[in-house]
Amino acid sequence: MRRTDVLVIGAGPAGITAATAAAEHGRKVIVLDDNPAAGGQIWRGDTVETKDSSKHAEDAPRRKALERLRLSGAEVLPGRSVFSVDASGSLQAIRENTSGSQVEEFLFEKLILATGARERFLPFPGWTLPGVFGAGGLQALVRGGYRIAGKRVVVAGTGPLLLAVAAHLVEDGAYVSAVVEQASLAQLAPFAVSMWSNPGKLLQGAGYRAKLWKSAYRIGCWVVEASASPDGLRSVKLTDGTSTWTEHCDLLACGYHLVPNTEIASLLGCAFRGPFVQVDSDQRTSVPNVFCAGEPTGIAGLEAALVQGEIAGLACAGRDVASLQKRAAAERSFGERLEKAFALREELRAVPREDTLVCRCEDVRLGSLRGHTSWTDAKLQTRCGMGPCQGRICGPAVEHLLGWKPISVRQPLFPVPLQAFGSDAGQTEITESTEITEITERTELQEKR
Amino acid sequence: MPEHLSVTINDVPVCVARGTTVAAAMLLAEQPSRFSVGGEPRSALCGMGICFECRAMVNGVPHRRTCQIVCEPDMTVATNP
Amino acid sequence: MKPFDILVVGAGIVGSAVARECALLGWRVGVIEGAVPAGGATAAGMGHVVVMDDSPAQLALTAFSRSLWQAESEKLPHSVEYESRGTLWVAADDEEMAEVHSKQATYTRAGVKAEVLNAGGLAKAEPNLRHGLAGALLVPGDGVVYPPAAAGFYLSEARRLGAELFLNRAVSASHGRVILNDGVTLSSERIVLAVGAECDLLPSMPIQKRKGHLIITDRYPGFLHHQLVELGYLKSAHTLIEDSVAFNIQPRQTGQLLIGSSRQYGNEDSAVDAEILRRMMDRAREYMPGLEKLSALRVWTGFRAATDDKLPLIGPAAELADDPSLWLAAGFEGLGITNAPGAARLLVDGMLDRKSEIDAKPFLPARLMEPARLAHA
Numbered sequence: 001m002r003r004t005d006v007l008v009i010g011a012g013p014a015g016i017t018a019a020t021a022a023a024e025h026g027r028k029v030i031v032l033d034d035n036p037a038a039g040g041q042i043w044r045g046d047t048v049e050t051k052d053s054s055k056h057a058e059d060a061p062r063r064k065a066l067e068r069l070r071l072s073g074a075e076v077l078p079g080r081s082v083f084s085v086d087a088s089g090s091l092q093a094i095r096e097n098t099s100g101s102q103v104e105e106f107l108f109e110k111l112i113l114a115t116g117a118r119e120r121f122l123p124f125p126g127w128t129l130p131g132v133f134g135a136g137g138l139q140a141l142v143r144g145g146y147r148i149a150g151k152r153v154v155v156a157g158t159g160p161l162l163l164a165v166a167a168h169l170v171e172d173g174a175y176v177s178a179v180v181e182q183a184s185l186a187q188l189a190p191f192a193v194s195m196w197s198n199p200g201k202l203l204q205g206a207g208y209r210a211k212l213w214k215s216a217y218r219i220g221c222w223v224v225e226a227s228a229s230p231d232g233l234r235s236v237k238l239t240d241g242t243s244t245w246t247e248h249c250d251l252l253a254c255g256y257h258l259v260p261n262t263e264i265a266s267l268l269g270c271a272f273r274g275p276f277v278q279v280d281s282d283q284r285t286s287v288p289n290v291f292c293a294g295e296p297t298g299i300a301g302l303e304a305a306l307v308q309g310e311i312a313g314l315a316c317a318g319r320d321v322a323s324l325q326k327r328a329a330a331e332r333s334f335g336e337r338l339e340k341a342f343a344l345r346e347e348l349r350a351v352p353r354e355d356t357l358v359c360r361c362e363d364v365r366l367g368s369l370r371g372h373t374s375w376t377d378a379k380l381q382t383r384c385g386m387g388p389c390q391g392r393i394c395g396p397a398v399e400h401l402l403g404w405k406p407i408s409v410r411q412p413l414f415p416v417p418l419q420a421f422g423s424d425a426g427q428t429e430i431t432e433s434t435e436i437t438e439i440t441e442r443t444e445l446q447e448k449r
Numbered sequence: 450m451p452e453h454l455s456v457t458i459n460d461v462p463v464c465v466a467r468g469t470t471v472a473a474a475m476l477l478a479e480q481p482s483r484f485s486v487g488g489e490p491r492s493a494l495c496g497m498g499i500c501f502e503c504r505a506m507v508n509g510v511p512h513r514r515t516c517q518i519v520c521e522p523d524m525t526v527a528t529n530p
Numbered sequence: 531m532k533p534f535d536i537l538v539v540g541a542g543i544v545g546s547a548v549a550r551e552c553a554l555l556g557w558r559v560g561v562i563e564g565a566v567p568a569g570g571a572t573a574a575g576m577g578h579v580v581v582m583d584d585s586p587a588q589l590a591l592t593a594f595s596r597s598l599w600q601a602e603s604e605k606l607p608h609s610v611e612y613e614s615r616g617t618l619w620v621a622a623d624d625e626e627m628a629e630v631h632s633k634q635a636t637y638t639r640a641g642v643k644a645e646v647l648n649a650g651g652l653a654k655a656e657p658n659l660r661h662g663l664a665g666a667l668l669v670p671g672d673g674v675v676y677p678p679a680a681a682g683f684y685l686s687e688a689r690r691l692g693a694e695l696f697l698n699r700a701v702s703a704s705h706g707r708v709i710l711n712d713g714v715t716l717s718s719e720r721i722v723l724a725v726g727a728e729c730d731l732l733p734s735m736p737i738q739k740r741k742g743h744l745i746i747t748d749r750y751p752g753f754l755h756h757q758l759v760e761l762g763y764l765k766s767a768h769t770l771i772e773d774s775v776a777f778n779i780q781p782r783q784t785g786q787l788l789i790g791s792s793r794q795y796g797n798e799d800s801a802v803d804a805e806i807l808r809r810m811m812d813r814a815r816e817y818m819p820g821l822e823k824l825s826a827l828r829v830w831t832g833f834r835a836a837t838d839d840k841l842p843l844i845g846p847a848a849e850l851a852d853d854p855s856l857w858l859a860a861g862f863e864g865l866g867i868t869n870a871p872g873a874a875r876l877l878v879d880g881m882l883d884r885k886s887e888i889d890a891k892p893f894l895p896a897r898l899m900e901p902a903r904l905a906h907a
Contacts, residue, residue, distance in 0.1 A: 034498055036470070036519050041497060047519055048468035049452075079517070081498070084804075096513070100823070118499050130481065130492050140496025144516060145469030146476045232479075360494075360502060363487040373697060376566045380573050380678040381609070388501040388512070388748060388827055393494075411802060412826065415512070415748060418789075419822040421804075421829075422811040486784075512748050512825050 004030040006316045007091060007108035009264060011076055012040015013302055014294030014309035015114035016065050021313025022112075023072035030106065031074055032093055034081040034414075038066060040116050041136055042164070042302050048145040065306075080104065083412035083420070085111075085264055089289075094416045103420045110289045110316045113265055113277070114309060117258035117295035119161075120396045122344075123352040126226030127254070128360060131233025135165045135255035142172050149173030151250040154236050155215075156180035156223045158342045159257035160205075160301065166215060167208040169253070176215040178247055180238055182222040182256075183342050191341035198334060200303070224351055226252055241347055257342050259396045260296040266409040281325055283312035291316065300335025307331055349401055358401070359394040361387020366401065375404040388415050456524040471515035471526055472496070472503040482515055483529035505529045534560040534718035536881075537708050539700045539731065541567040543677055544859050544866055545724030546684035547874035553691035555878065560716055561688065562708060564699030568681035571726040571866055574832020576744065576780050576788050577680070578757055579673035579868045580617055583636045584764055587841055587892035592865060593642050594888045595872025599673055602871070609679040611783040617672040618647070618655065618756045619763075620663060620777075620817065626761045627664040634667055644669045658753055658820050674757060674780055677867050684870075703731045706855040720881060723847070724859040726866075727835040734850055735843070736898045737861050740834040741794040743806055748825040751785035760817065763791070773797075775809045777817050787824065789814055791864075793834075800831050837861040837898065844873050844893040845880050857881070858895050 006022045008015045011033035023029040031038070039045045043062040069076070080093040091106045119134040126132065133141065135157055142148055153174045155166040158181055166176045181188070195202045209217075224244065225237040235248045262270075265277045271286035272278055276298050283291045291312040294305035307328045311321045352358070354367035364384040372378035375385070375398065384398065385391035385406065390413075395406035412420070452467040458478045465474045472493040475482050481490035482505040493503035498517045506527040507513040515526070536552050538545045541563035549561045566573075579599045583589045603612045621627040630646055637644035645668045647655060652666045689695060698710040703723060708716045723731055727739045763776040778791040792806045807829065814821055837843060840863060847856040859877050862869055876893065879886040891897075 034517065036517060046468070047470060048466045096517075100510075118497065119495060121494070121500075128485070128489055128491065130490055133493070134495050134500075137494055137496040137500075141470075141473055141476065141493055141516065144496065145466055145473035357487075360485065360491070360500070363485050363489075374566060376569055380566065380568055381682050386828075388504070388825075389499060390828070393500050410828065410830065412829065415825045415827050417822065418745065418747065418811060418814075418824050418826050421745070421807045421826070422815060422822065423808055510823070511750075 001105045001107065002030065003107045004028050005108070006030075006110045006112060006313075007032070007106050008074075008112045008114055009082055010040065010114035010116055010294070011035075011038035011078065012114060012116045012294065012305065013043055013065070014116070014305035014312075015040070015112070016043075016069050017306050017309030018112045018114055018291075018293055018313035018316075019074040019076075020065070020069045020072045021310045021319075022316045023074035023313075025314065025317035025319055027317050029072075029074035031076045032080040032082060032106070033076070033078050035078060037078050038069075038076050041140065044140055044143045046143050081414045082264060083414050083416050085267055085411075092420070094414070094420060101417050101420075103416070110291065112283075112309075112312045112316065113285075113290065113292040113296060114294050114305075114312075115261040115264060115296055117260050117299055118392065119255035120257055120259045120400075121393050122256045122348055122400060123356050123358050123366065123397055124223050124225060125353055125356050126228070128357055129226055129228045129233055131228065131250065132226050132252045132254065135159075135161055135253045137255065138251065138253035139165045139168055142169065147173075148251065151175070152177055152248065153251045153253060154178050154180065154247050154249045156236070156238070156252065156254040157256045158182045158344065159255070160338065160342070161255065161257065163205065163208040163212070165253060167211040170211050170215075174251075176212060177249060178216040178218060178238075179212060180218045180221045180223065182220070182345055182348065184220045184345070187341050187343065188219060191337050194337050201334070222345075222348060222351070223252070223254055256344060256348075258295060258299045260299065262296050263409045263413050265290075265292060265296060267411060267413070281311075281328070282315040282321060283308055284315065298332060298335045299338060300331050301338065304328070304331035304335055344400060352401065358397055359384040359387065361389050361394070364394075369398065369402060375406045378404065454520060454522045456520050456522075456526055458526045459528060465520050467520075469520050471505065471507060471513075471518045471520055471524070474520050475503075475505060475515060475526065481528055531714070531716060532558070534558045534716060536560070536720040536722065537562060537703070537716055537718040538722045538724055539703050539708065540724035540726065541681070541685055541695065542570050542572040542724060542726055542866070543568065543681040543684065543870040544862065544873060545722070546681045546688065547870040548722055548724055548859055548877055549688035549693050550684045550691075551874040551878045553688040553693045559688060559693035560696060560708075560718065561685065561693055562696045562698060562700045562710065562716075564697075564711070567685060567695075568678040571832055571834060572677045572681050574742070574744070574830060575677060575834070575864070575867060576778070576790060577675040577677040577867050578617070578780060579675060580757070580865075581637065581640075581642050581669060581672060582865060582868070583633060583640075584840060587889070588865070589636070589640050590888045591842075591872055591893070592868050593640055595869045596671065596673070598871040598875065599675075599868075600671065603673070607679070607683055609676065610683055611674070611676040611679065613674050613783055614671065615674045615781060616668055616670040616756045618652070618758050619667040619669070620652070620659070620758055620760050621665050621667075622760070623664050629761055630665060630667045637667075637669065642669065643671055656755060656758065658818050659758070660817060660819050663817070668756070672757065674782070675867065676782070680867070680870075700731060704851070704853050704856060719855060720857060721855050722857045722859055722877065726860075727833040732847065732851055732856070732858075735847075735858065735860060736837055736850075737835045737843075738795065738837075739798060740836045740863060741792070741797045741800075741831055742790065742834060742864075743792040743802065743810060743829065743831050745789040745807070745810075745826050745829050746782075747787045747789070748827055749785035750787065750824055753785075753820075753824070754779060754781040754787055757781070758817065760813075773806060775806065775813050777813045779814065779818070786827075787821075789821070800833075802829050802831055834863045834866075835861045836863045839898070841892055842869060842873060843895040843898070844876050845890065845895050847895050849896045849899055
């Protein structure tokens with residue numbers, strides 16, 4: 001059992017700045033993340049050492065932030081999945097390693113939820129074929145050592161993530177034959193125009209586009225089907241609503257923007273505004289001593305996560321945050337424009353066929369889901385959502401296709417070994433992690449070479 | 450140059466760069482992590498520990514999320530039973 | 531709206547079974563469900579079809595109802611996942627082994643096949659049980675089902691035969707009239723309350739909630755073959771005041787394991803109780819140490835409906851409620867799944883004044899009336 005002043009869940013950009021701010025102002029801070037290393041999604045580091053670690057545009061700001069976090073004295077514990085929490089100030093996480101697993105309990109005064117977002121997956125015929133990944137999903141796997149140099153990739157779906165992913169894949173040696181964005185020009189144009197007031201973002205976008213000069217960028221188009229031969233993925237059928245054509249590829253990276261990870265907030269009883277956690281200007285939720293920063297409060301990208309995290313960390317340390325409010329507000333309105341720009345078109349509902357799988361954990365087809373009256377009814381009668389992902393993948397798809405809101409977030413938030421419930425769970429000593437130090441040391445070494 | 454190490458995937462030795470996740474290794478070896486309820490071969494989808502498609506047997510323990518596990522020397526990996 | 535021959539309030543497994551039984555008679559049936567059909571106790575419980583000998587009446591009812599399950603098992607859709615797994619009542623020591631022998635005699639006298647296994651036989655039947663257990667009683671005819679699909683099957687059969695489903699909450703149900711929350715009034719000669727542990731429609735219904743916890747694991751085909759119940763389960767089911775846990779584990783067709791059980795009296799909070807879970811897990815580990823490493827996907831709670839004498843209420847509520855139209859199919863405690871088809875049959879027998887295959891008297895609601903009212907009758 002560990003006690004801390006501030007417990008931060010999530011070591012992505014928001015969690016990193018939150019922990020840094022709180023620790024720099026004297027608070028004892030522990031950060032938990034379920035990935036093998038800190039960084040979250042957009043700042044996901046390569047787990048494999050590479051010669052050329054500065055090739056990605058985000059690397060310099062990321063390295064600086066991680067270094068500042070390290071110097072702040074905050075303690076980062078990666079590989080921990082939070083599965084249980086209660087508002088009275090205790091939280092349980094499971095740490096799995098190759099020999100087994102350990103339950104760790106944390107007592108906190110203040111909790112900062114920086115749990116980020118996950119990709120929204122919308123089913124289409126062939127989406128379960130090998131070679132089909134999420135957009136952020138493929139990027140994460142490449143960061144984890146999946147080498148794709150020379151492979152022909154189609155990047156599809158919706159959201160600013162697509163350009164970023166495509167640019168990174170090109171940097172990793174893949175040939176991105178097409179980037180296919182479902183949003184129409186009419187939807188995107190106001191957003192693009194508004195970027196003039198955000199020069200940083202404009203430059204970032206331009207930077208991505210420059211990398212993708214060899215790729216076709218198709219707006220107002222979407223995937224209708226993926227097909228494979230016995231050797232692997234062959235092609236993807238695309239449409240613009242009028243004509244349909246086939247694009248040959250080895251890999252398809254397809255994701256439909258992001259949905260917030262709000263399970264812990266839900267469990268704690270935080271108030272929501274729509275799908276997002278409601279927070280005040282200090283990033284406080286409706287539950288005392290619980291803060292939330294970044295994507296769970298509204299999908300608004302990296303800069304929003306950074307400033308919100310800093311606000312939450314400073315607020316936890318009792319510091320004044322007024323100077324950051326203007327930036328936070330600007331990023332929030334960017335997020336609102338993002339939502340409008342990348343709203344899902346109606347035609348996507350007609351893409352899956354009746355025999356297309358919707359729930360991948362339990363292999364439930366769209367046809368089986370129809371005729372039920374609610375998420376719970378469908379779940380009980382078809383098993384949709386009863387698998388280990390607990391509806392995180394199929395839930396947003398079902399909501400989009402059938403209009404049912406998935407409900408009942410329950411503990412455990414992630415599957416845990418049964419021993420986590422028994423008497424001798426949580427008896428192990430927790431040693432301070434050195435992973436974060438390793439990453440910074442490795443990159444320092446590379447810079448010297 | 451990154452160090453390499455050897456793991457066994459479905460009884461076949463595979464050489465990977467140090468730091469490679471088990472999910473990435475299975476993709477490189479073109480081995481599915483699991484077979485679905487309906488018998489389809491599946492591999493990692495989300496890459497971030499949420500979809501559970503990357504579940505495989507690691508050192509004899511089934512249902513491990515391989516995108517969250519980094520390869521270790523002499524690790525035994527198999528498609529989820 | 532034309533009057534119904536019968537209105538069933540509650541589309542759980544009991545209500546759905548009653549609806550089907552009545553639809554088969556050609557009656558005009560209305561089923562009223564305010565939440566998700568089969569989403570209450572039916573969804574929360576273990577689908578164990580089991581002969582229980584805690585009283586002669588319960589033994590008769592569960593044996594009868596189980597025979598109805600067995601007779602129908604071939605016809606049930608795959609989604610119901612009916613399997614004749616058999617139950618093993620596990621004895622930890624010689625004292626419990628003596629109970630096993632006397633239990634076997636009881637079952638045999640009732641015509642229910644039951645076989646004693648010694649320590650070796652038990653180990654062979656279930657290799658993942660720990661060494662050192664004394665033996666068990668095997669009841670091979672017991673089964674395992676997935677209750678929401680079974681209830682769904684009964685309900686869809688009823689509707690196929692003309693029953694109407696109203697997805698509304700019943701605001702009141704008495705004297706031949708059920709008023710729904712949208713203001714619609716339905717009328718019928720008979721109203722059946724099959725509403726689990728919720729008593730708002732008839733506050734005098736003598737039912738208390740008994741909270742239970744269950745854990746379901748990921749898939750581990752072959753880990754467990756039979757449903758295992760520790761002999762202490764019966765003691766646990768009988769305590770009136772204390773919170774108790776008893777080892778009870780079920781193999782599902784998917785290869786998942788369903789682990790229980792717990793009983794709490796007087797607790798209406800549906801939140802998972804970490805302390806109860808801990809006791810349940812510790813108890814389970816005592817029987818199957820290998821369970822520890824298995825992955826748990828979900829934990830949930832549910833409420834059984836219990837009566838003072840542990841027997842359900844099947845029959846007219848007339849004297850309890852001074853209402854000749856009102857009937858009850860309620861208070862099944864942990865045997866709602868097992869007893870659903872049998873209770874439906876007994877209830878309809880009662881309505882038709884038809885002789886039942888077993889003695890229906892022990893289940894008549896009137897038995898739980900206060901003595902003072904009996905004196906006035």
